[in-house]
Amino acid sequence: MNKSRKVGKYEVGRMVGEGTFGKVKFARNCETGESVAMKILAKSTILKHRMVDQIKREISIMKIVRHPNIVRLHEVLAGRAKIFIILEFVTGGELFDKIVHRGKLPENESRKYFQQLVDAVAHCHSKGVYHRDLKPENLLLDAYGNLKVSDFGLSALPLQQGDGLLRTTCGTPNYVAPEVLGDQGYDGAAADIWSCGVILYVLMAGYLPFDETNLYTLYSKITAAEFSCPYWFSPEANKLIQKILDPNPKTRIRIDGIRNDPWFKKNYAPVKYREDEEVSLDDVRAVFEDIEDQYIAERSEIKDGGPLLMNAFEMITLSQGLNLSALFDRRQDYVNRQTRFVSRKPAQVIISNVEAVAESMSLKVHTRNYKTRLEGISANRTGQFAVVLEVYEVAPSLFMVDVRKAAGDTLEYHKFYKNFCAKLEDIIWNPIEGTG
Known part of the structure; x- marks a missing residue:
């Protein structure tokens, strides 16, 4: 044995x-x-x-x-x-799957999850941490049905620039605040609150407030906060969502305002925990000390006009095969909605190859700032099939391509991804073989 x-x-x-x-x-x-x-x-x-x-x-x-x-x-x-x-x-799966299986959730249940989400986000902000990629896929449920926020891969500590504004555009387009889409810098707390508002809308509606197959139209609608609440939202919920999805981050409601809102306060029971719990980072320091002895200074400049530098922990947490969702689904045939591959080719070469392969597959191609959207008709011809690819620089001469299903059937996407990668094998780096 x-x-x-x-x-x-x-x-x-x-x-x-x-x-x-x-x-x-x-x-x-x-x-x-x-x-x-x-x-x-x-x-x-x-x-x-x-x-x-x-x-x-x-x-x-x-x-x-x-x-x-x-x-x-x-x-x-x-x-x-x-x-x-x-x-x-965490054993209860993704909150996203609950919406997929059941459609919209009742208002009381949606409010319970939203209250837990706001509590978690408020706690992060009190520690100076901004999540920046809040969406239902990053919200897990424990065995008792309590919400657990995961994936701090895109989180950022404040004051990364002299003015305290963050400058990396990241997150999932449908959940991203309008100011994050601009180049002026943004307040991480206000951006997280916007994402919480989109999540609340999705829980109660069963669909997204901003959902366009065309990326330009999507950005325009987000920037103008052009959306409407369905008739089954209560007037109180509608009013709060309007305050959260305010395109102006300066007038957008803050955490305190949300917590004082009558709709939010209904059946609100803040979770009890030890606020003064001491967190030791000694184990982190000890683990990295011996590595740092061998360590040569990192090159961290972002080249002008180049792809975004992806945060390393995001890359490791969500590298293909390491997506934590695999931990929360016991089925061996679990199909990820999100997939990634790594390449050592220059970013421009990656984009050119992606475009060429997509065109050979009769897909429409739109590229903007190292983000490419591929569109086609689904295999059963019943609707749209769309995929978004984004190139990130994760280390000098190492790029990660994040591939995400934007519209269409998940199983069809899974087949498409395998076929697509087979055609891109010349640019995909396999570290085991050391090729690419």
Whole structure:
């Protein structure tokens, strides 16, 4: 009989995901019996791609934001060649799937999730952390049906510029605040509140307030906050959503205003937790000390007009095969809505190849700022099929292409993605073979 492997006090179980940058395994805390998710990263990969500072910062952020409605990062351990990130294991699936299966949720249930979301976001903001990619896919449910915010990969600490405004355009287009789409810089707190408003709308309506197949039209509608609430929204809910989806971030309602709103306050029971809980970052420091001894300063300049620098923890958390959603669905045939591949070719070469392959597949192509939208008719000819690809620079000479289904059937998308990648094999980098 095989002796099960242990890392510290954790008994390591079966693998649930493997990607370019590491693995995720089930594990059990032998002292408490608690199930956890163990993310395993190779130190050599972190060094090779010069990601030490970024990953250290992201792990620190995930440890700092401790709240019952946020997926918890328990601790970080290091072996000789690997780093082990121990995360709370959440079993209730994505809130997104609930909407997909049931359509719109009743107002009382929607309000409960919205209250928990606002509490989690308020806690992050009190720690100076802005999530910047809030959407139903990043909202998980525990076994008791409580909301857990996950994926702080795109989160940012404030004061990254002299004026305290953030300048990276990120997030999912339909949930992004109008000011984030501009180039003037934006307030992370106000941008998160906008995304919360879109999520509340989706929970209650069963569809998006801003949903256009044409990216330009979508941006125009978001910028003008051009939307209407369906007839079944109560007047009170309608009024609050109008205050949240205010295109002017300066007049948009703040967290305090939301918490004082009569509709929000109905049946509101703030979750109890220890606010003064001391968070030690000693394990993070210890894990990274030995890596830093070998560490050569990172090149962090963003080239003008180049693709966005993707946050490293976002890349590792969501690299293909490492999407945490795999942890929350026991089916082996789980189909991800979001997929990614890595390339060592220049960004312009990637875009040119993507466009050429798409055109050979008779798809319409629109490219703007290293973001490409592909459109066609679905296989059964009943509607639109659309995919969005975005190129991110994740390290010098290393690019990640994020591919997302924008419209159409998920299974059809899955088939399309496999076929599309087969045609792009010349530019896809496989680190195992070292090619590309």
